Amino acid sequence: MARVAPRVYVAAADIAALEATGLQLLSNERVQLLLEDGTQVHGVVETMPGMQAFFDPAGREGMNALLRLEGFLADGRPHPDGVYDIWLDQIRAVTRLPNPSPPQPSTRAHPADPNAPTPQ
Secondary structure, eight states, rough: OBOOOSBBBBBBHHHHHHHHHHHTOOOTOEEEEETTTTTTEEEESSSOOOEEEEEOTSEEEEOOOOEEEEEEESOOOOOEEEEEEEEEGGGGEEOOOSSSOOOOOOOSSSSSSSTTTOOO
């Protein structure tokens, strides 16, 4: 991974805001992101982002984090662009999306699977 980020943050409040955004992005979760430029991106979080030290283009050291998102279209099809790398400071809002595939009934007889859907 590169050691240069487009923007870095050193103020505690800015870093706390970035960490709060990162905590909303759990691994393997489907999300819709609203970016600072107004773009909406749908995808699956590959790995929960973690804050790291970077240098900005001017050589100042600070914190930021990079999110890797497997893109998909609003209808659930894979996005033709594939994977996005998004800096956390570019995310304005995170919306969690439901998993589109319902859980499958369990074939386990005994003991019963406590996580399987119940027959209706």
